[in-house]
Amino acid sequence: MIITEKLQQLQALFQEMERALIAYSGGIDSTLVAKIAYDVLGDQSLAVTAVSPSLLPEDLEDARIQAAEIGIQHQEIQTQEMANSNYTSNPVNRCYFCKSELHDTLKPLAQTWGYPYIIDGVNSDDLRDYRPGIKAAKERGVRSPLAELGISKTEVREISKYLGLKAWDKPAQPCLSSRFPYGEEITISKLQRVGRAEVYLKKLGWKNLRVRSEGDTARIELSPEEIKDFVLIIELPKLVKTFQEFGFIYVTLDLEGYRSGKLNQVLPSELISTSIP
Secondary structure, eight states: OOHHHHHHHHHHHHHTOSOEEEEOOSSHHHHHHHHHHHHHHGGGEEEEEEEOTTSOHHHHHHHHHHHHHHTOEEEEEEOOGGGOHHHHTOOTTHHHHHHHHHHHHHHHHHHHHTOOEEEOOOOGGGGGSOOHHHHHHHHTTOBOHHHHTTOOHHHHHHHHHHTTOTTTTOOOOOOGGGGSOTTSOOOHHHHHHHHHHHHHHHHTTOOSEEEEEETTEEEEEEOGGGHHHHHHHSOHHHHHHHHHHHTOSEEEEOSSOOOTTGGGGGSOHHHHHHHOO
16 A cells, blocks of 8 residues: 555544544654644644653653644653552563553543543554553553554654655654663663663764663664674773763673664563564
8 A cells, every 4th residue: 555545544534533632752653643633633633742761851852843843732741650660670561551651641631631532653563562551552542543554664654754754764762661671670860871871872973772771781782784883983992981980880782783672582472472452
């Protein structure tokens, strides 16, 4: 199916809604959903961003800028997942507790503000990975137009480019809590050191990356094609010293490179298959 047909399907879906509240992270998926919601519903649409220690301040600022460029109304709310030990203990279903907190916060606000629909940016590719947060959203009646219409991540980027969204090729940026192996406790100080490390590398010009935090060790993941250049260009002693100032003791480079969902490779395949709605 050509991109314009997918776009028309999305527009038609929103035309069935009177008003819609978008759970808006600022990533390309929710940005596309917010764009189409605003194009169809105008001021009857609202983007809401959850602010917590797991969101980089730079990502929050990006969300503000993109919402302003779209024209959609934009609100920010505070979520309290860090107060929930079920979340901070970092079990394999950590995202379930995060999304539960998000939508339990959004739902009464949507009712008070008169929005019958809460919309997220889950796409069809997300359904093939282990995403326990999807279960939490589904339990609370959240709609996922991209997934409902079978729109993949690649198609999200193609539609976004077609619509002229500047963020069409923005790398995926899940919350900072995804940088920790399951079972390692998540704390605000750990989130901050990971965030500082990633911002530092991005300012040096590296874009599609993760800094995984494993105890006292920072494991840097880059796009495979960037690894050779990184080793040749980066000032390794300065990098190590800077990361140690952030709070790490050891600094390593993952030779396989960055791959989405990498931490989930330790999970049994049957767990992933049973998570698909």
